[in-house]
Amino acid sequence: MTTSISLGASPTIEFERGVEQDVIRVGVIGYGYWGPNIVRNFHGQEHSRVMMICDKSANSIRRVQQSYPEIQVTGDADDLLTATDIDAVAIITPVHTHFDLAKRALENGKHIFVEKPFTCTSAQAEELIELAERKNLKIMVDHTFLFTGAVKRMRQLIDDGVLGDLYYYDSTRVNLGLFQHDVNVIWDLAPHDLSIMDYLIAEKPQAVVATGEHHLNGKADIGFLTVYYPKNIIGHVNVNWLSPVKVRTTLIGGEKRMVVWNDLDADEKLKVYDKGAKMTNAEGVYQLLVSYRSGDMWAPRVEQIEALRVEASYFADCVLNDKNPFNDGHAGLRVVRVLEAADQSLEQKGKIINL
Amino acid sequence: MTTSISLGASPTIEFERGVEQDVIRVGVIGYGYWGPNIVRNFHGQEHSRVMMICDKSANSIRRVQQSYPEIQVTGDADDLLTATDIDAVAIITPVHTHFDLAKRALENGKHIFVEKPFTCTSAQAEELIELAERKNLKIMVDHTFLFTGAVKRMRQLIDDGVLGDLYYYDSTRVNLGLFQHDVNVIWDLAPHDLSIMDYLIAEKPQAVVATGEHHLNGKADIGFLTVYYPKNIIGHVNVNWLSPVKVRTTLIGGEKRMVVWNDLDADEKLKVYDKGAKMTNAEGVYQLLVSYRSGDMWAPRVEQIEALRVEASYFADCVLNDKNPFNDGHAGLRVVRVLEAADQSLEQKGKIINL
Amino acid sequence: MTTSISLGASPTIEFERGVEQDVIRVGVIGYGYWGPNIVRNFHGQEHSRVMMICDKSANSIRRVQQSYPEIQVTGDADDLLTATDIDAVAIITPVHTHFDLAKRALENGKHIFVEKPFTCTSAQAEELIELAERKNLKIMVDHTFLFTGAVKRMRQLIDDGVLGDLYYYDSTRVNLGLFQHDVNVIWDLAPHDLSIMDYLIAEKPQAVVATGEHHLNGKADIGFLTVYYPKNIIGHVNVNWLSPVKVRTTLIGGEKRMVVWNDLDADEKLKVYDKGAKMTNAEGVYQLLVSYRSGDMWAPRVEQIEALRVEASYFADCVLNDKNPFNDGHAGLRVVRVLEAADQSLEQKGKIINL
């Protein structure tokens, strides 16, 4: 027997448990700022369908009903977590709620797709990973940037040796607002860069130094994060909720070439500079000189497809075909470990925290 | 008797000691990268004249002779330091030579104009300050940026209360090269920002955290400096000799307004944003909300006169009229203290150093 | 009796003719590139509702059904033009079809909202205007840009005398593609600027010169349009389908101040420069000098609301309250007259055509 899906003026979706499926049925918890994008991308896929959406806000529920009259709604997460026609739960809520919702979803046999950052603590992340492995369920952490054309292309440039040995990753990610009430600016904005660094840098981070300041409430609204890696690689992330202008620019330095990634540039997000510097042994062992090389610049065309669409499709693929996603719970845990260390460092005004 | 100066096809400059002077006679030590700018600006002033230039390089001497046949040249600093027709010595040499040259100049009764950073250590700076005060001689440290239209305008914006309470100063100062052989990138590039922060921020720095890494020789070529001030003001400086692009951008956040200073923008260096964020007490004491305000942007016209020209003129004025320059030895010392602390912090991978 | 509108999971809209209405019922012909924006904005308004959509393409019909199951669809325009529950028809089809559809709509007593350019010829436009006036029906031509915050703000700057006497309007509107099959690049892109010039410039155009060239088929794909006005005002429009980069930049020069409007700048679309030039009578009647003034730049905050939303609401207001829209058939006709003249000029490689 096959699964029947008919879409149209009055869509009806019917599944039978225990049969071969080629569509995962998703429940989404949280329909605030990011939730609608999750629903749009999971619902419009060939291999996934959103069955139910949970939000405590009556206003959010109303928005769902207007846009998706065919999707069930609820204000009670338990309705969703225990529904028998749901295979996977997407958790798009504030970070302090992730662990509890994720744990209950896994306990109910659901695969989970969790907004970043994965959890509040590494202990929570480890517990979820262990639980999912025991129950043979998938965890995907929503590190959306890893699915953008720009990040994929940078990874390729590094893998192909185009940049040579990596020297540094230096990101500026600032704008005016939006304050997250439950976390500081580092937990809000840095996970993007930490997941990208985790993806691009082959080495594992060794130590973290974080500085920053708060001006409006007790949470830091400006933060500077340094991550030390082996082989003299260094990462730096500048995050700020009080910047007059929006900046999303990352410099990546390599021995052979260097990259500027400006995510706000519609047409030329990546620029690869044929520039470098190396030590040359000028005349004798005692005369070391730095020589610079400056050449062409090249802006590779970057794939324009919506990253979240690709990620949603990948999640369905991992669940349906029992593949382990590369942005799994372990990837989420690695980011949380750096964030935890950053908080410790920040509290001590920049004390180095070894990982 | 008056000083006679006749300029023309064959310029002759004659001074007599012991008489009223309205021109200072300057000797310049160091005619490498920055020296020619110093000579051009001191020589072309109404109240200063360059009498002698010292450089060890025969090639530099040749360049002087081609451009300024009327100026004496020497390869021996003592010729210049002991010359009786020299009132002030400009020291435009690598930083490790500053102290010795400056001390001898002061001992010989010369006022001094010293390239930034002032000295290698705060102890050296203190000794020079004490010596100059004892001999009633002037010290000016070449913090050129303080004489730019942009920095003067920012100071005015702060003094006039246009920005409101200051939140942060965040500068990015990166480019490819030029390696200084005797110092790391923080000592090379950060003094610009440290002198500007000293000038703009009313509070005194309390602590410093510096991180960074080296890739070519033992000196850090990428560095990140956080400076903590009272009243939750924070400074941050990002310096890098291995950047594919040149960036000279500073964000300054205030309670009422925010500034972007892009020193590479020929026409609109300063942009003042009528943007801000503040805590509002929404409904009760338990409900604190951040409210944002976004309004017009305004690019004030910035004075275009060459900063070094203004500074050279100011030096002559201070010497001739016995005024104490605001960029004096104490100002130089304050910058050196932060640099010293930065080095200590950097060596310990970000340990906070209290000032 | 009142009109009842209930929106929700299964929306039902009921009107009765001859009663007081506060909602116009719209039929939309054409659901290609621009049509979906028209439907979205007319359908989501307080005072308008889309009742029926007509498109010959089965694929377009399918897209309507997915997004708006409650809206009737048809492939036959006559269904829509003769429907008794439709008050106004929006014609979002290729320009060569505008006249016939518009005429039939008016003959059937419908108000019309017509995509720009209004018609293929001024004779057609005049006939439609005459017909609408005779039947007391409204014509609105979709000159969307007139409803943007940027254009409204520029109009205000001019009306308030901020710019002083107007000197010129110079627009560059270029990108790669999209070729319109039935018109050349001037008819495709210049109507935007011609409608804006009609709105901003108090004088009436006197003459037109158009040059251009074609490279792929017989239609010009690059064009340059000069429009002469009284009082030495000059307009210029540079349109190009074969540009490697997208540009949407207009310079507006006035005696007192000048404006740069960059429509691709997300945050600072308008920049007002306190710059000008004037003749000064230097020493006597024989010595006329041009003096320049250069001052601050100012980027006024521009309203961010979607222009088409405002326009759709305005159309409903004009129909319901019997107001004459400023972007009426006469406005459409004025643009078509310049386009007609441009075609004549282009065919004769730049011959001046008087209006």
Place this chain on the structure above:
Amino acid sequence: MTTSISLGASPTIEFERGVEQDVIRVGVIGYGYWGPNIVRNFHGQEHSRVMMICDKSANSIRRVQQSYPEIQVTGDADDLLTATDIDAVAIITPVHTHFDLAKRALENGKHIFVEKPFTCTSAQAEELIELAERKNLKIMVDHTFLFTGAVKRMRQLIDDGVLGDLYYYDSTRVNLGLFQHDVNVIWDLAPHDLSIMDYLIAEKPQAVVATGEHHLNGKADIGFLTVYYPKNIIGHVNVNWLSPVKVRTTLIGGEKRMVVWNDLDADEKLKVYDKGAKMTNAEGVYQLLVSYRSGDMWAPRVEQIEALRVEASYFADCVLNDKNPFNDGHAGLRVVRVLEAADQSLEQKGKIINL
């Protein structure tokens, strides 16, 4: 006997006529805005030396004496035109004086280097060309841009077939001021583009259309120039003395690739886009479709050497080695012919003028 040149504190230059020379001795007429650059570049070359400078302004003479005490000065052009120790005359004066000075220089047996535009009329240019050829003297017209790295690189891209068939050259060259008192904005700014088009476009211009307007005195201060070429190539130049911002941007469209040349970009002046459009025969002869191709962008490194330095050296080479410069009188004449036609067209508000 050899020419002796000794440079130093008191330079003496001695030549003897009739002997083998490897240095040309240049007289420069005009030391206003551009003259100092000419002197600096001709004087500092291996194969040229400036012997005398003529200017009617006492102030200009004083500036020469300060900078170049070794160069003779005069206020009377005849002194320079008849000097026996001068081989070539550089004419850096307003255009209405070019013909008379150039003619007298040639009559006195001097090679000439003439500021652009070459002459006021094509008849004047033809007379000078004929005279120079009769007396076997060189004419070089100062089309400086042809010696920039950017223009040379664009020529190479075209010659190598990288762009494919040329479609258009579209330049915007606008800023605030500087009014030339004796010519309109087209004669002031367009010669740059006309000489570049002459250099880059293999075809000869067929017709010219110019529109424009004046606002302050009788001379046009804003102008738009269209130049028609065979093979559907079109040139367009937008010049404006009343622009609030400085723009120096040229788009060049080709069948295979397209170029953006932004001369104000310090680091990435040229960007080559792998974009194009072509007609494809979709399914049958009746179905022609335009297909677009969009790929990488590439910014070739452009030689940074000062163009005028290269040009001055080339002039000396042409004179010393009896080579005919490519920017000779004929090149100057071709530009003047287009300018003459532009004036005729402008006076008739855009009437097409065939060349």
